[in-house]
Amino acid sequence: MPEDPAIEVAGLVKHYHAGDGSVVRAVNGVSFAVHAGEMVGLLGANGAGKTTTLRMLATLLRPTAGTARVAGCDVGHDPVGVRRRLGYVSATTGVPDRLSPREILTSFGLLHGIPSAELPHRVAGLIDELDLAACADRPAGRLSSGQRQRVSLGRALVHDPPALVLDEPTNALDVVGARDLLVLLSRLRAEGHAILLSTHRLHEIETRCDRFVVIHGGAVVASGTRDALVAEWLPGRTGELEDAFFAAIDPPAAVRGAAR
């Protein structure tokens, strides 16, 4: 493995002040790393702190404590540097309805300072890579959700970032759309991108991710390869990633489930 991870999170903490004056500890000391050419799944129930962690990585939220680095840039000290080295897509990320995929990719290429001489080639290359050629000049509002999500991914890739962060990218997609997207991500990993994605659909990514990080209550409760997680949380038994996940976030309930 390379020495310097593409994504490195250490002791990351995020506290909110709720409306009634109490403090919500959304993320409470999370640490992990993702290396180039690696795809890591971030697993956790709703409210576990996945989205908050990823938003801190994407410089949308400022950490309360701890560090998060993308290709050596710290989210707190050099957010613009992080944004230049990171592609970010979330389930709620939309695309402008009245622009075509080509226009969207071009506008973000301009924002990233890609020279205007190179930009059309770069955009055309992405459109081919993301299989958007058929709809490249139609308004994005008329595309299918799978196509729209691929446009979002293209938007995150336009500056060729070493690291990709995806927050439940397959949420709005059907089975086919989700598979296409994950195939695409696998290819990007093979090209050397570091990919961190969160999802609820464990079976989709079970065989595609190199490693998994399970967070619960704002803290990492388990991490490792699929086999390592199964071995650690379901000792002496065989099972799926999902069973190991349940065991990791709520050990007694998992035992009850196994006893049935």
Next chain:
Amino acid sequence: MTPDGQPSSFAAALAIARRDLLEFVRDRRTLVITLLLPMVMYPLLALATALGLRTATHEIEARSAPATVHLGLSGPDAPGLAALVGRTLERTPESDRAGWPAGVACLEVEESAAGRALDEGAIDLWIDAPRGLLADLVSTGSVRLAARVSAKRPASQPLRQQFQAFMRSFARDVARARVARAGLPATLLEPVDVAFTGDEGAGPPPAHDVLAPLAGGVLVLLTVLTLTGAFYPAIDAIAGEKERGTIETLLIAPCRLSDVVLGKFLGVFAITLATLAANVVSIAATAAVTVRSLPAGLSAALPAGPLAVAAAAAVVAFTGMAAVAAATCLAVTTASKSGKEAQNTLTPVILLVSAVAGAVLLPGTRGGPLLAAVPFAGQIAVTKAALGSAAAPPAPAATVLVMLGVSLASAGLVTWLLLQLTAHALADEDVLFRGQDVAGAALHRPAPRSRPNPVQAFLPILAGFAGIWYSQGLAPADLRLAIPLQQAVAVLGPLALLLWWQRVDLRTTFSLRWPGRGAGSAALILGAALLGASLFVIGAAVLLQVRSAGLTDEARRLSARLIELITREPWWLGWSLVAVVPAVCEELLFRGWMLAGLLGRSHLPARVWAAVVVQAAAFALFHLLPERMPQTFVVGLVLGWLVVRTHSLLPAVICHLAHNSTPLAILALAGDVPGLGAAVEQGDTSTLAPLPGWAVAGAVVALAAGVGLVAAATRRGPGRARP
């Protein structure tokens, strides 16, 4: 482009603006509303105005056109009178028939049938000519003619005036006949003959009378429509992007937040400018067409020079206003999470701005550099100054330039501040990701706390002003009901609502503490009472000395009604209404809620003084009548000082009570002064002797004693430390 492939700030902003514009231009419906609506609206407005004006003019002309007066004459001398009238009709030259009816037709009617003839419209007027009338007309006697009209079909005002003009000629004819019969020269009746020589003066151009108000209306419309041009793109720019989930993609673009905001602003500003341009083009085209259809005199008098200067100044000043409009709409909608929420927030702002712009049109608004600096009003003030009006000639070019400079500088500053605010709201994580409707969150009932915050300190005052407005409209004439109603609606109502909504600690908010102990508290209460009474006497002395002649009608009428109330009603009722109720209610509001909110926990002398002065100013404004404001301001200062000094509301209530009780005491001591109320109402203050010198001197001594007592009591008092 910076060396590491990073776009410059401005390039990033331009990229964002370009993307927004592209999106906006493809939204055909909004585009039509924003750009094409004004092209249609001004011609329609002009057409409607022209039609309305024409109809109104026709009506006026038709009503005042000379008509034939049908004059019914009855009685034995009717034929003779008819003959005389006929003579006047024949002999009067055309030049002396100014104001006459088209003709006078005399009909002889029976006295008994005259009433019916009037009602049926056969005759317009009926004059009875009894026997001897003609003889009196010929001799040097004076006759009285009664021209009766129908009660059912009253003759129109122009007809009466025309008939009067004719009858003046008739009387002059009669006088001439008498003078001739007496052998006197006819010139006896016309000792002076005035003739004008030289060119006829053009007089003030009538165009100004019509144009200035019309131009004002168009300028306000232009302001509001330009703002409407910013409305949709601004909602789309940030709130819309939040709704569509695309704002994140901009926030993680490799540029600073200020560049994102600048890009958003440039996009909205471009569309606002396009709207402004569409409006200006439409106004110019409409005006050009309308001028042709104006009456010849009016269009010839159009002041071409000032019009050109005003148009140039307007375009520049409105460009500045467009920037402020774009920034305002952005700043207001940034915190909204959806387009709908943004509309709800922005709509009241548009209405408020319309009111600000419309305020410039109020008669008596003086255009000056200060007004030019007011956002949304300045550009109208600049244009109006350049255009001039019936009352004021067009301002010199230098003045217009100064106002234009002030207006643009103010627009630049306000825009910059609003963009800072936008960036601030956009960077706020709470606004971006969490929480419900942030604008609505301010209306949520907060957790219990000790006292209101400084913003909330003003809320009951605002609500109170609205309350005064309504209670003035509803108030019964009877002060016995009007005073409690006004105190309830304007003071207690808002206060009660706020208390229910804001769970503040009552003891802290209203300073509900007993001031001092034993002798100290007695000294405080006595001192407060002395202060209140002496302040009233001194205030009354000053008012009588300075303003006795200049009181407004409202002030005189109110004073008269209060005096009536005090002298007519039992003492306890008058005292409760005039002294007790206001003292308690107003102290709770101003020295309780408002002062506590403004003070907060601060001990800083500057903050304490600012709080005391601000609440006193609000207290003075609350009394509405300008004559009373200086006195109420001073009283407010003293009452505020009492609360700050004693940390208790009680001395202030006592002081207020003493202040308002003093006039009752004076009236009681003076005994019954008959007609006092009526004298005051008519402004006849001659019956009111100025206060005797000894009374004023006594009041000054009492004031000093009061201050001394309070100061001494609080120096020793235990309430030194603030709670």
